[in-house]
Amino acid sequence: MNSKGVGIVSTSKAGDIALSLAAFVRSVKAVVWINGCSANAGLPLYYKNRQLLHGLMFDHKKVFSTNSGAVIYKYAMPDPLKTEGRDSLVPIERACGSFLFVASEDDLNWDSKAYMENMVERLTHNGKENFESVCYPGAGHLLEPPYGPLCSSCMHHFARMPALWGGEPRAHAAAEVHLWRKIQEFLRTHLGCEAAQTKPKL
Numbered sequence: 001m002n003s004k005g006v007g008i009v010s011t012s013k014a015g016d017i018a019l020s021l022a023a024f025v026r027s028v029k030a031v032v033w034i035n036g037c038s039a040n041a042g043l044p045l046y047y048k049n050r051q052l053l054h055g056l057m058f059d060h061k062k063v064f065s066t067n068s069g070a071v072i073y074k075y076a077m078p079d080p081l082k083t084e085g086r087d088s089l090v091p092i093e094r095a096c097g098s099f100l101f102v103a104s105e106d107d108l109n110w111d112s113k114a115y116m117e118n119m120v121e122r123l124t125h126n127g128k129e130n131f132e133s134v135c136y137p138g139a140g141h142l143l144e145p146p147y148g149p150l151c152s153s154c155m156h157h158f159a160r161m162p163a164l165w166g167g168e169p170r171a172h173a174a175a176e177v178h179l180w181r182k183i184q185e186f187l188r189t190h191l192g193c194e195a196a197q198t199k200p201k202l
Helices: 013-024 083-088 111-124 170-191
Strands: 004-012 028-034 046-048 050-053 100-106 131-136 153-156 163-165
Touching: 004 013, 004 170, 013 028, 013 050, 028 170, 100 111, 100 170, 111 131, 131 170
Parallel strands: 004 028, 028 100, 100 131
Antiparallel strands: 046 050, 153 163
16 A cells, blocks of 8 residues: 555455455555456455355366366356346446456356456446456466466465466466566556565565
8 A cells, every 4th residue: 555545456356356455445446357256256245244246156066077186166156247246247437546457268167258358348337447457378367476386376365275277387387476566567557556665586
């Protein structure tokens, strides 16, 4: 946070929480959304004891098992654009801040590219230009700061079992290096951070 407002970097389930903060809290000025959902996923959203959004619930019948014993969760989330899911869509059109949408094409946890494309379409339809988007072919769900090993599978917090995250090592590593710089540029631009304060440590 600085005098211009709050910046949020979010990934996975935290993505829809960050979108909601941008939509309902005016001090949020910059949101980095990485491989998340465009709707409020899993649980209803409350703010100051009032329900703002319904929860888009997982369909556990659409969780696929693999030979390794790990599961693929990508197809378990219903389409939020259908009638029964629309009351869970985060109203990003009302946000006064800016968005950086990031999607990996080999994300096996969410259909994050489809969610990103929907959000871009909704904002464009409403005459908004407060967003950037970037898509990474061959990258998996867990886009993290660069130079660490690719985590292709680990315990899924909600499924309570190992999950496959996707990602081809070389493409995923290249995406993390590019995204790390992109995030810093985005936050510096929209929060007015001084370059000396955001000099990368890697």
